[in-house]
Each structure stands twice: as C-alpha cells, then as structure tokens.
Amino acid sequence: FLHKVVLGIETSCDDTAAAVVDEAGNVLGEAIHSQTEVHLKTGGIIPPVAQQLHRENIQRIVQEALSASRVPPSELSAVATTTMPGLALSLGVGLSFSLQLVGQLKKPFIPIHHMEAHALTIRLTNEVAFPFLVLLISGGHCLLALVRGVADFLLLGKSLDIAPGDMLDKVARRLALTKHPECATMSGGKAIEHLAKQGNRLRFDLTPPMHRAKNCDFSFTGLQHAVDKIITQKEKEEGVEQGQVLASAADIAAAVQHTTACHLAKRTHRALLFCQQRGLLPPHNAALVVSGGVASNFYIRKALELVTNATQCALLCPPPRLCTDNGVMIAWNGIERLRAGVGILYDTEGVRYEPK
Ligand code: KG4
Ligand code: ZN
Numbered sequence: 386f387l388h389k390v391v392l393g394i395e396t397s398c399d400d401t402a403a404a405v406v407d408e409a410g411n412v413l414g415e416a417i418h419s420q421t422e423v424h425l426k427t428g429g430i431i432p433p434v435a436q437q438l439h440r441e442n443i444q445r446i447v448q449e450a451l452s453a454s455r456v457p458p459s460e461l462s463a464v465a466t467t468t469m470p471g472l473a474l475s476l477g478v479g480l481s482f483s484l485q486l487v488g489q490l491k492k493p494f495i496p497i498h499h500m501e502a503h504a505l506t507i508r509l510t511n512e513v514a515f516p517f518l519v520l521l522i523s524g525g526h527c528l529l530a531l532v533r534g535v536a537d538f539l540l541l542g543k544s545l546d547i548a549p550g551d552m553l554d555k556v557a558r559r560l561a562l563t564k565h566p567e568c569a570t571m572s573g574g575k576a577i578e579h580l581a582k583q584g585n586r587l588r589f590d591l592t593p594p595m596h597r598a599k600n601c602d603f604s605f606t607g608l609q610h611a612v613d614k615i616i617t618q619k620e621k622e623e624g625v626e627q628g629q630v631l632a633s634a635a636d637i638a639a640a641v642q643h644t645t646a647c648h649l650a651k652r653t654h655r656a657l658l659f660c661q662q663r664g665l666l667p668p669h670n671a672a673l674v675v676s677g678g679v680a681s682n683f684y685i686r687k688a689l690e691l692v693t694n695a696t697q698c699a700l701l702c703p704p705p706r707l708c709t710d711n712g713v714m715i716a717w718n719g720i721e722r723l724r725a726g727v728g729i730l731y732d733t734e735g736v737r738y739e740p741k
Contacts, residue, residue, distance in 0.1 A: 389462040389723050390454075393716025394447060396479030397471025397499045398525060399424055399435050401442040404712030405454035405461075408720055410509045412713050414454025418442040421572060425563055436474035443482050450712060458490055463729065465719025468496040471525070493729050495719045499710075502718040503676045504532055506703045509717045513672050513701060518660060520653050520689070523677030523709075524550030524574075527603050529656045531665055532674075535725040539665075541656045542601025549645055550679045552605035553577050556612050556641050560634050577638045578682050584639030589615055591644040593651065601656045603648065612641050646688035654692045661696065671698045681705040 388408040395402040402417040420438045424430045451458060466483040468476060487494040503526075504519040516533045518541075527544035547555075550573070557563075557573030568576035591611055594604040619633050620626070631637070657673065660666035673693050679685060680702050693700040707713060722728045 389720055390456055390460060391495070391716045391719035391723065392447070392451065392458075392461050392464045393497070393712045393714070393719055394443075394464065394466040394479050394483055395499075395502075395710055395712050395715045396439045396443065396475050396482075397467045397469075398475060398710060399430050399438075400710040401439050401446050401478075402710060402712035402715075403443075403447045403450035404716045405450055405456055406509070406713055406716035406720060408724070410717070413456060414450040414452065415711075415713060416446045416449035416453065417711060418446050422570065425570075428558060430472070432472050432474045435472060436478055439475055439478035443478055446712075447482070447486075461490065461492055463493040463495050463719055463723060464490070465495040465497050465715050465722070467499045467502065467715055469498055471499055493723075495722050495729050497715050497718045497722075500526055500528065501536065501538070502714040504530065504538070504674065505535065505718050505721050506676055506707050506714040507672075507674045507701050508721065509713070510703055510707065511701055513674065516666060517672040517674055518653075518656060518666060518698075519674045519676065520649065520656075520680075521677045522549050522649065522675070522679035522685075524548055524554060524572075524679075526677060527605075529601050529653060531660055535721045536727045541659065542603065542652055544603040544605060546604055546606040547609070548679075549603070549605055549649065550574050550677070552609045553641070553645065553679070555609055556637075559613060559616055560637065561628050561630050562634070564628075565630050565634065572678070574679055574682060577642055578684060580635045580638040581642040581684065582635075582639075584635030584637070586636070586639035586643040588633070588636040589640040591640050593644055593647045595648070596651070601652050601659070603652055605645075605648075608641065608644055608648070612637065615640075642682070642684055646682075646685045649685060650688040650692050653689060654696070657692065657696045657698060666698075669697045671696075672701050673698050674701045674703075676703055676708050678709045681708045 390407045399420040405414040527548040529542040531539040554573030562568045562576040
C-alpha cells in the first residue's frame, strides 16, 4: 500500500464498531454491533451490561472489518481507538483490546477523542478546510466548537445539563413509543422524528430554553419537564395509564421536535455571528458542520438551514450512517492525526501510552 491505512475501533457507548479506512477516504471494511435492542428493554444503558456486550463482540467485529477490507493486519499504518469521552467500562474494552492488538502487530496507536472524530467526519466525505464551526448533537453530547485544526478546537458552547438526544430518548420513553407499532425498534430520537410527521406542533406551546441567555450554551431538562407535565395531563384527559401510547403522542412529538430545533438553531446562530464578527470565520461561505446522532433529524437540519442561509454559510452534514457512532469516523480521525503528525502513541516497544 502506497498510502496510509488505519483500523478504527469504537466502544465508547453502546455500539461496538470497527472500520478500515485509507488516506483517500475509502472505507475498505466496516462492521458494527449495536446494543440498542438490549438497552431499549432495560429502559437505558446499564454500564456493566454494555461492557459485557462489547467484550462478547469486539473480536468478531474487528475481524469482520479487517476481513472485508482484505488489508493484512501487517499492512496497517496504525490502530486508532476511542479513549474518551464515554462510559468508562465501555471505553475500557476497546482500549485493552487495542493495546493488545498494537502490541502484537507492533503498530502505532492513536487514542481518539470521540467528539473530535464526530467533528472531522465531514472531511472524509467533503472537501472542508479549517476553520469551520461544528455543532455536535447526540445522546451523550451537545457542543458548539470552532475547529481550527485536527486537534485544535475552541469550545463556544455546551449543554448545561443533558444532551438533546438524551432528552428525546427520555420523552420517547415517557411516551412509551417502543409500544407504538411503527416505532418499536427505533431510537427515541428517530421515533420522535417519525411520529412528528403525523403530528401538529401547534397544539402544545413550549418555550425554547434559555431564550434570553447571551451565550451559546444549551439546556434541555426544562423542556423535558415541560413535556412531562403535558404528558401527565393528557394521560388524565385521555384516560390512559402511564406506559400506554397516547392519542396525542404525535402532536407532542411534533412540539418537542420543533422546540428542540428552534433552540439548537438560535444558539448556533449566535455562535456563527460571534465567529464572523471577530474574524474567526470568513464572512461568506463559512461551513457549519452538524454531526452526532441527532444530526440525522431532517427537521432539525431544516431549522439549521434557515440559520446558514441568513449568515451566508454552508450547512454540511455527514450522511446519516456516519452521524451515529461508527468505526469509520474513528479510523478517519486516525488518518487525520497521522497526516498532521499529532497524538500518535506507541505501545510495547518503542513505546509509550499516556492517556490524557
Ligand atoms: O451519535 P449517537 O449514535 O451516540 C451518541 O450519543 O454518541 O447518537 C445517538 C442519539 C440518541 O439519543 C438518538 O435518540 C438520537 O441520537 N437520534 C436522533 C435521530 N436518530 C438518532 N435524534 C433525533 N432524530 C433522529 N432521527
Ligand atoms: Zn457519538
């Protein structure tokens, strides 16, 4: 191989994922094992359960990605693995597996920051130069950052409480959407997007969070509690027990999705104006990259499009399969770090590993 090829491994939360990606951005092999079904049954992720499932699957998933790629392990340029942030027990499985692997193969090891990987994924599919603004919205994270380089981020805003995906998951659970015939196997956010299409968002009045705060931070618990109250009231009115699907579920889904979209769009608008006014981003054609599981929501993308149109920016989203957790983004981040020559660590011989 003339160019760099990296094996990426991701186990930060509830997906065991691996991929082999080359320097040109070709995905040579890919495999993923999702634990969603198990966690849906228990109503949330139980860390030791997630750890056990990662242990049971990691060997097979890495093997599948490698076999599909037809790249002999000896030809790999490096192994890149998510080491933070995430569930400690889950991260540990990927880390110990990877350290053993790089020890055997005598390959460089590249620890990956999960959010950096989400942010840089766009550079695999599109030609996007630094600097750009990134909005990362998933089940565990919510942040706005100026990306000045591969490992050079300026944090502009974050959630003061929970992430939007977490809030949508909690609302979906409260609405018992897994009992809804159309949404049984969907993630909370996806189920809400699906139902919202059939709903009327104007039936319920929800105030966008922090609408007077002069910063780029986010908040979602207030919204969650407001929706909770509406659900309790509707259960009474409809004579439905908690845990059963309400007749007004679609309207509630539409209202919460709309309010979430407004909140995300307003904070992002502030961040774009801030960066443009200070010369941190070019005044025209700056890129807003939106990624993370919640970025696969098309209603939220539409709201963000209004903001990028108003600020003469380009809205860029990785394809949905690259927005949720995956091994490709980790492998690609490894490629980016190899090319930039930053953060490459070695294990066993020659060799140091310093988790930050
Ligand atoms: O990035 P991701 O796979 O995992 C992390 O949280 O890091 O994101 C998962 C989150 C879940 O909360 C899920 O409900 C949400 O993304 N999500 C969505 C959609 N698809 C997944 N939220 C809104 N609309 C969707 N279509
Ligand atoms: Zn993620």
